[in-house]
Amino acid sequence: MTLLRDRELAAAFDRAAVGYDRLVAVNPGYHAHLRRSARRLGPRQVPGGGRPRLLDLGCGTGASTAALLAAHPGARITAVDASAGMLARAAAKRWPPGVAFVHAPAEHLERAGVTGPFDGVLAAYLFRNVTDPDGLLTAVRRLLAPGGRLAVHEYTLSGRPLHRAVWTAVCRGLVCPAGALTGDRLLYRHLWHSVAGFDTAAAFADRMARAGFRGVRAGTMPGWQRGIVHTLVGTAP
Numbered sequence: 551m552t553l554l555r556d557r558e559l560a561a562a563f564d565r566a567a568v569g570y571d572r573l574v575a576v577n578p579g580y581h582a583h584l585r586r587s588a589r590r591l592g593p594r595q596v597p598g599g600g601r602p603r604l605l606d607l608g609c610g611t612g613a614s615t616a617a618l619l620a621a622h623p624g625a626r627i628t629a630v631d632a633s634a635g636m637l638a639r640a641a642a643k644r645w646p647p648g649v650a651f652v653h654a655p656a657e658h659l660e661r662a663g664v665t666g667p668f669d670g671v672l673a674a675y676l677f678r679n680v681t682d683p684d685g686l687l688t689a690v691r692r693l694l695a696p697g698g699r700l701a702v703h704e705y706t707l708s709g710r711p712l713h714r715a716v717w718t719a720v721c722r723g724l725v726c727p728a729g730a731l732t733g734d735r736l737l738y739r740h741l742w743h744s745v746a747g748f749d750t751a752a753a754f755a756d757r758m759a760r761a762g763f764r765g766v767r768a769g770t771m772p773g774w775q776r777g778i779v780h781t782l783v784g785t786a787p
Contacts, residue, residue, distance in 0.1 A: 553744050556655070559679060562737040563610075564635030569732050570611050571639070583771045584614050584674060587703035587781040588621035590769060593670030601626050601648070602669040605693065607656050608632075608676030612640030614703070615649065618672055628664060630654050656686055659693070667695035674703040678748040687761035694786035700763060702782040705745040706754050708770070713777035717745060720774070751780040758784045 563570075574580045593602045602625045606615045609629035618627055626648040631637045632655040641651040654662030656676060671690055677683045690700055707713050721742035729738030749757060751768045758766045763784025771779045 553740055553747070555681060559737075559740070560632045560634075560655075562734070562740070563633035566732070566734040566737050567611065567633065567635035567639050569734075570636065571613075573728060573732065574613065579771065579773050579775060581613060581617065583775065583779060584617035584703060585620050586771065587674065587701050588614070588617040588672055590781045590783055591618075591621070591670045591672055591699055591701035592783075593622065593625075593699055603667070604628070605664070605666075605668045605671040605690075606630065607671055607673040607690070608679075609640055609651070610636045610674070612643050612645075614672055614674040615640060615645070617674075619646070619649070622670075624648070628652060628668075630656065630659065630662070630664060632656065656680060657682065657689070659689070664693075666693035667698065668693050669695055669698050671698070671700045672703065673700065675705065677702060677704055677754070678706075678744045684757060684761060687758060687763070691762050691786050696786060698786045700758070700784050700786070702754070702758070704748075704754070704780060704782070705741075705778060706749055706751040706768075706780045706782070707745065708777035708780075709750040709752065710777060714746070716774065717778050718742075745778075751782065755782055755784075758782060762787060 604618055604625045604627045606629040609615050609631045615629045628650050630652045637653050652662050680686050725738050729735045755766045755768050766784040768780045768782045770776050
């Protein structure tokens with residue numbers, strides 16, 4: 551299958567935005583897992599005890615933004631997404647002062663006025679959807695303050711045949727039929743195949759290390775997503 555890319559993918563997310571929150575709500579643990587990754591981010595202590603400045607990269611309809619706020623109350627958050635439709639859904643929700651939303655592809659943050667340094671970056675379900683993950687990792691590292699952390703929350707299979715088989719069964723039995731019912735068949739087929747063709751958790755950890763992140767570690771999620779969804783955390787030098 552040819553995967554959706556760039557503008558084509560953003561347009562697919564635009565179309566799916568209306569029903570996206572309802573669809574992910576039936577995914578057991580979806581919001582709890584995002585909160586777990588946000589806690590694992592554990593940004594560095596800000597000098598003088600100030601409010602941490604966090605970047606939510608690929609915020610979608612705001613679930614990852616809410617997870618960051620739950621884990622880091624009072625943080626200043628810049629939430630970015632390439633899909634205008636998803637971003638509009640996120641921005642329409644109620645947020646405390648200090649949360650700002652920016653429409654921009656992750657690869658072109660500076661053009662949209664998004665500059666560092668950030669104390670932490672959370673990127674949820676993003677890296678397998680960009681054309682140059684290595685280039686984006688390098689760009690994110692440069693946006694981080696020294697000692698700042700990146701947490702990547704992503705479908706990265708463990709490499710074990712069991713976990714690949716579970717992912718395939720879930721996509722065939724639930725994800726793709728749900729996408730067909732909502733009219734978003736191509737997007738959810740993209741989800742299936744983009745995960746199957748992406749890095750394993752260990753391979754992405756190596757990718758982060760090559761991009762200059764230190765102390766990279768991976769942690770998986772409980773439930774049916776064990777060995778399928780991971781948080782990968784690394785620290786900028």
